[in-house]
Amino acid sequence: MNLAPLFVPYRVAVIGASDEPTKLGFHVMKSLKYGRFEGLIFPVNPNREEVMGIKCYRGLREIQMPIDLAIVVVPNRSVEGVFKECLSKGVKGIVLISAGFKESEGGEGAILQERLRELVLDSVPVIGPNTFGIVSYPHRLNASFTPEFSLVRPGNVALVSQSGGISHLMGFMALEMDLGLSCVVGLGNRLNVDFHHMVEYLRGDQNTSIIGLYVEGIESPKLLMEAIARAQVPVVVMKAGKGEIADKASLSHTGSLAGSYEAFKGGMTQAGALVLEEIEEFMDILKAYQVLRPPSGPRIAILSGQAGPGIVAYDTSIQRGLLVEPFKDETLRRVEEILPPLAIRSNPVDLGPLWYDEGATTEVVRRIMEDNRIDAIIFLMMFASANREVIPALIRGLKDLPLHKPIFTCIKAPGAIWQEAVKEAEEGGILCNFPTPERATKACYNMLILERLRFRKKGGRFGAHR
Amino acid sequence: MNLAPLFVPYRVAVIGASDEPTKLGFHVMKSLKYGRFEGLIFPVNPNREEVMGIKCYRGLREIQMPIDLAIVVVPNRSVEGVFKECLSKGVKGIVLISAGFKESEGGEGAILQERLRELVLDSVPVIGPNTFGIVSYPHRLNASFTPEFSLVRPGNVALVSQSGGISHLMGFMALEMDLGLSCVVGLGNRLNVDFHHMVEYLRGDQNTSIIGLYVEGIESPKLLMEAIARAQVPVVVMKAGKGEIADKASLSHTGSLAGSYEAFKGGMTQAGALVLEEIEEFMDILKAYQVLRPPSGPRIAILSGQAGPGIVAYDTSIQRGLLVEPFKDETLRRVEEILPPLAIRSNPVDLGPLWYDEGATTEVVRRIMEDNRIDAIIFLMMFASANREVIPALIRGLKDLPLHKPIFTCIKAPGAIWQEAVKEAEEGGILCNFPTPERATKACYNMLILERLRFRKKGGRFGAHR
Numbered sequence A, B: 001m002n003l004a005p006l007f008v009p010y011r012v013a014v015i016g017a018s019d020e021p022t023k024l025g026f027h028v029m030k031s032l033k034y035g036r037f038e039g040l041i042f043p044v045n046p047n048r049e050e051v052m053g054i055k056c057y058r059g060l061r062e063i064q065m066p067i068d069l070a071i072v073v074v075p076n077r078s079v080e081g082v083f084k085e086c087l088s089k090g091v092k093g094i095v096l097i098s099a100g101f102k103e104s105e106g107g108e109g110a111i112l113q114e115r116l117r118e119l120v121l122d123s124v125p126v127i128g129p130n131t132f133g134i135v136s137y138p139h140r141l142n143a144s145f146t147p148e149f150s151l152v153r154p155g156n157v158a159l160v161s162q163s164g165g166i167s168h169l170m171g172f173m174a175l176e177m178d179l180g181l182s183c184v185v186g187l188g189n190r191l192n193v194d195f196h197h198m199v200e201y202l203r204g205d206q207n208t209s210i211i212g213l214y215v216e217g218i219e220s221p222k223l224l225m226e227a228i229a230r231a232q233v234p235v236v237v238m239k240a241g242k243g244e245i246a247d248k249a250s251l252s253h254t255g256s257l258a259g260s261y262e263a264f265k266g267g268m269t270q271a272g273a274l275v276l277e278e279i280e281e282f283m284d285i286l287k288a289y290q291v292l293r294p295p296s297g298p299r300i301a302i303l304s305g306q307a308g309p310g311i312v313a314y315d316t317s318i319q320r321g322l323l324v325e326p327f328k329d330e331t332l333r334r335v336e337e338i339l340p341p342l343a344i345r346s347n348p349v350d351l352g353p354l355w356y357d358e359g360a361t362t363e364v365v366r367r368i369m370e371d372n373r374i375d376a377i378i379f380l381m382m383f384a385s386a387n388r389e390v391i392p393a394l395i396r397g398l399k400d401l402p403l404h405k406p407i408f409t410c411i412k413a414p415g416a417i418w419q420e421a422v423k424e425a426e427e428g429g430i431l432c433n434f435p436t437p438e439r440a441t442k443a444c445y446n447m448l449i450l451e452r453l454r455f456r457k458k459g460g461r462f463g464a465h466r
Helices: A024-034 A076-089 A108-120 A147-151 A164-177 A195-202 A221-230 A244-254 A261-271 A279-291 A307-320 A329-336 A358-369 A390-399 A417-427 A437-458 B024-034 B076-089 B108-120 B147-151 B164-177 B195-202 B221-230 B244-254 B261-271 B279-291 B307-320 B329-336 B358-369 B388-399 B417-427 B437-458
Strands: A011-015 A040-044 A069-072 A093-096 A133-136 A141-144 A154-161 A181-186 A210-215 A235-239 A274-276 A300-304 A376-382 A407-412 B011-015 B040-044 B069-072 B093-096 B133-136 B141-144 B154-161 B181-186 B210-215 B235-239 B274-276 B300-304 B376-382 B407-412
Touching: A011 A024, A024 A040, A024 A141, A024 A147, A069 A076, A069 A141, A076 A093, A076 A108, A141 A147, A147 A164, A154 A164, A154 A195, A154 A279, A164 A181, A164 A210, A164 A279, A164 B307, A164 B376, A164 B407, A181 A195, A195 A210, A195 A221, A210 A279, A221 A261, A235 A261, A235 A279, A261 A274, A274 A279, A274 A437, A279 A437, A279 B437, A300 A307, A300 A358, A307 A376, A307 A437, A307 B164, A329 A358, A358 A376, A358 A390, A376 A437, A376 B164, A390 A417, A407 A417, A407 A437, A407 B164, A437 B279, B011 B024, B024 B040, B024 B133, B024 B141, B024 B147, B069 B076, B069 B141, B076 B093, B076 B108, B141 B147, B147 B164, B154 B164, B154 B195, B154 B279, B164 B181, B164 B210, B164 B279, B181 B195, B195 B210, B195 B221, B210 B279, B221 B261, B235 B261, B235 B279, B261 B274, B274 B279, B274 B437, B279 B437, B300 B307, B300 B358, B300 B437, B307 B376, B307 B437, B329 B358, B358 B376, B358 B388, B376 B437, B388 B417, B407 B417, B407 B437
Parallel strands: A011 A040, A011 A069, A069 A093, A154 A181, A154 A210, A210 A235, A235 A274, A300 A376, A376 A407, B011 B040, B011 B069, B069 B093, B154 B181, B154 B210, B210 B235, B235 B274, B300 B376, B376 B407
Antiparallel strands: A133 A141, A133 A181, B133 B141, B133 B181
16 A cells, blocks of 8 residues: 555545534644645535635535545444545545444444455555644645644654554654654554554654554554554554553544563564553654764763752662773873862762863763763753853764764753753754653663664564564 | 852852862952852952952952952861961851862861861851862852752752762753752761751741751761751752772762661651762652642543553552542543543543643543542643644643642653743743653652651651651
């Protein structure tokens, strides 16, 4: 199946378009307009002359041009007729937002869905049913009922999820974290587009350089494993629905069984994906990949403006398995040239006395980066009245360093001015900032582990897929 | 020792006050002014006529009035002389911000600190040395070098920490989380005021209803255990410095050994405190106590506007040990009266179809609250274009419920308007909001566990301290 028409359409029909804010067809129209879609929009609704100032059509047939993508948001029993129209019109992709299919009780919905599946087979890719839709950022296509997804900036992270609620949560988090997305995809009941189709498509997508999957339950983990094993881009997976009752909830939700968590995790890991347990950790590694090149090994230096955060990061490093080893003698000597006797100069390094001094701080970072036994740097500093003026110059200093190893930071201060400086540094790929020392450290660790899984895969040790 | 003069002083001298932004004495003066301290401020500096428009004194002796609190921010070698002046002046409390004591290398600092200790013994409580200071919110006293602490609103949470960096991080997080504080205390090198003194003082402080301790290493865990065992208010502890090298870092940092983590954790738990591993979890439970009454048992209902977040919360519940059991038959019947067939109505409950309907959603919550087998509610809902108008009415509805059980929420939407409604609900004690379903669930669990530890303590089963 060719999924491109879903993500790069030019002519989009909204079947069930509406001017009524109580209808999802209204919010879909709002999304297309609000997202500034630059293609052509064709509202379809037999009871309207126009919708949001755009000429409305009684049916697909009335549209004189071919249609690339149909967004369908009509009651479940009307969908079959709409699909027949789509097929005879030669529509190349469908986003089926309507609910009331396999996820609903009583069996009728499952029968409806099966009839749709038999109708389209693999002729046209269908996202849904029972989904909020999809967003394709580079093409400004917001084919969802949530205009707010267009507030997130375009970037290289693809989010594919089986849950509308989780997609929304992650989208809103992306906004807060300044994470840029290439697409958000709500797979819903997966009529004929499943996770493995999405990974196959996204691995060839030039706008995507990391894929995040939120999975509840899938019928064909093997197909997903194979797709992941073929992907060059890193893949991160979060799996919810780990227990028995969760299975039940998940069955009703998107019509699938969650299955054994451990088996799933093993399979995904074997295929070269990193499986994470919590939403924040999942989002954090996506951000790390967006901003930084991964560390080339587990040996980190912890530098902190105040000792406490360094100790917390040290605890996390040891707990996870990063190496915090003493510097080479020469590095230590060169750091000692800068740091006064008050400080701890080994690893972790207490930069405390350099609190005000961006030049000396940058120089310490430079000398530690030059230690070939160090693969990555965790840099933690709190700023307030006595040192906040330093932030912009410090970040300029870090940016100008000749050698670059990934810097995971927890830089924090009240107010907003410092955030601009940090954001700029992130855009320049200099550092990636996290809310706590623990989260900065975990992101570093997770990146390292995912790189190892990918390296193993490239080395061809993953049997069938070399 | 009477610690009250540290927290409720009227006449405060700043020894080392300055008009130079490169001096900490400048930032301390700024804190007192910025924090709108309503007592009298006496800058002391032999080289100034006035500081920040306030008459400056050459020495303590020149001040005609008695002094309650002296904030000392002079070079380490000048501190002994200043202390002698303080004692002869009859100062009742000292905040010693200066560094260069036990935490520094070479032994000289440790000797200086020991001389100070012998000088004051237990005659006057000394916070520090090597601290940012303290903030006493109900009395608008910001006796620290960080004016930004005064941005945090007054509340009932006391934060006592051995690390300036962590105190700052937690203070900035409090600001973001709308957590209200009764005090922030940076103990530094603990000349004669240690954690157990602080717990003793705070357990009688009418402004404090929960105490959070960030500990790196202490010499007398037994004294702290006894103080915690005597406290009626809940105590939460985070211990950093769990490993060997962390011990070393911590030794240099505040001049103390971190000790065995497991032994420490066991002792604190036995005394009735909850020991947590991560900063976010630590802050989250403080917020939960600020807003909610603890659940009376482990049986929770998970209600979610979209199934996915409910499944994630379910996973967390099972992993930690909360009970998510089916409702009573009657409750299920009464919930089924409201929810259409699309939904999962057992526990977890998928409120999906009621997305737009605040009245029906509130009614479901009410009927589940009336189930005497339910102790707490986890409520998760994402809001955007299609349903965001509902938030204020939904929260009004929850507020008007006749029966109240604690509601832990993850309510999220882009933008700021909804946040006002959530904040208002938190102020009313109706719900407590968290950034993810996992964090909402963990807060509920941690509250329950801490209540059990406290209950055991009240029951007198904790040997010596009944």
